[in-house]
Amino acid sequence: MAKTTTSPVRTGLVHLALLSYTLIALFPVFLTVINSFKDRASIFRDPLGLPTPSVFSLVGYETVLKQGDFMLYFQNSFIVTAVSIFFVLLFGAMAAFALSEYRFRGNTLMGLYLALGIMIPIRLGTVAILQGMVAAGLVNTLTALILVYTAQGLPLAVFILTEFMRTVSDDLKNAGRIDGLSEYSIFFRLVLPLIRPAMATVAVFTMIPIWNDLWFPLILAPSDATKTITLGSQVFIGQFVTNWNAVLAALTLAIVPVLVLYLIFSRQLIRGITAGAVK
């Protein structure tokens, strides 16, 4: 076995740094989850305590589920996130294919223009977006959210996917052309399967901000029928009284679907990486 030259001290320090970062990142999540299983008094008395049998309570979850609309909020969040990811990946990959594959005048300029959105936050345009949605009659629809989120996710998707598509072998695409595949078949059947790891990365980066967003649901779709889970949780936060049990329970539940989606995509990611390694 090859002996590496890294000293145990250095390895220890690296692990220490990574572990402390992990702890810092996970601590709020941990706090949210444990407190969601406690009764109200013990949340305040001992916020760091674990939900022992004496203080265990599901009152938060009962409130949330009794509220009734929560399933709908979940569904809204899910639809908005899934559809947005789909469009971001589809349009992002298409734009990236055009930018990486075809030589045309203004190619670089177009690439820069499409990537500009990474640097300019979409929220700066909120007023104009709202006016546009009002004019189009899309206020209080999920469509409005999907459109905004697709626009929000595209710049990064185009940027990342363009770089990845440049790495796909030209010979392969040319072989397809000689065999009579159309440009669409080349894109869908040859190129997309090869850049699946990159698509998974983009999906994860796109998904999390959309799922967590409070801003656009609040402004564009605050009606009860179109609330997302993040917005829905806010009903328990009042100006004077906040139902902490319910808020924490709602947030804990909100973690679950996004965690599942993340696991699906990250497995794709890992599979892509190992497939490349053993080639």
Added chain:
Amino acid sequence: MGSLKIENIVKSFGQVDVLKGIDLEVKDGEFVIFVGPSGCGKSTLLRIIAGLEDATSGEILIDGKKVNNTPPAKRGIAMVFQTYALYPHLSVRDNMGLGLKQAGKPAEEIKERTKVASSMLSLDDYLERRPSELSGGQRQRVAIGRAIVREPKLFLFDEPLSNLDAALRVNTRLEIARLHRQLNATMIYVTHDQVEAMTLADKIVVLNKGKIEQVGSPMELYNAPQTVFVAGFIGSPQMNLIDAAKLGQSDAKTIGIRPEHIQVSPTSGEWKGSVIHVEHLGADTIIYLQTDFGPLTVRLFGEHQYEVDGILYATPDAGRTYRFDSEGQVLKS
């Protein structure tokens, strides 16, 4: 069927002219090899013939029909790539059959043709495998099989052996030569390896800086190079190119003499030199000499023992030297 004519092909990428007016004719059944250093435009020319690039100007005719605006799939060509370019998600069988399937051929015919090609290349045992489960040599055979199945007018090979290791390269080279005899098809082959060019071609096209330097059979290029470039490019080890002024010859710019056309003697000869290095290859011995007019390579057949730093006298074979003018063109003697 299977002739190709290229008329005054020019290709520019922006300001850079990659091909500067190429004229060429390939007869039916010929094996033509484009050879040249990297960046000479040989791959670009092949891609223009395939239709994967557009020529800036000029005409391409396959079987007398102008194909400038015909898409690659309709040109009646098949191409084998350096990187194999097999479809990773398809089995060997489907890789070979895809072109015919896209052309709307019946399943029976596809099966039949795939079978013929796979037995020709001894791929019968691998038909259900994915490309990732094959070795490099097998992958390249599948790529060749994919070309055969299409029964094209023109086979195009883009450096097909460059990714194979040395032993496999020789085997695959023989295979391609055998296929050419068997199929009697027109083949155009791009390589930077002059050994491949010499061993396979009916006709070699030497390209340099976007222009054709010389077209001819392998032996024509070896025995009668028209330019200094061809003289230096064809033959291994490279021809000795000596500044004529240093040899006291004023009517030429450069004198060329192949390493195998020089005799050495420890006692007397035309040029005196000291041995810098000796390479023993078994069948050949290659001696590097330092002379008054610069380095000189000598190739002797068989085994010879010479000491480094020893003095040797070299004598060129009569009538085997070439003279080139300042433009690099050969001078008739």
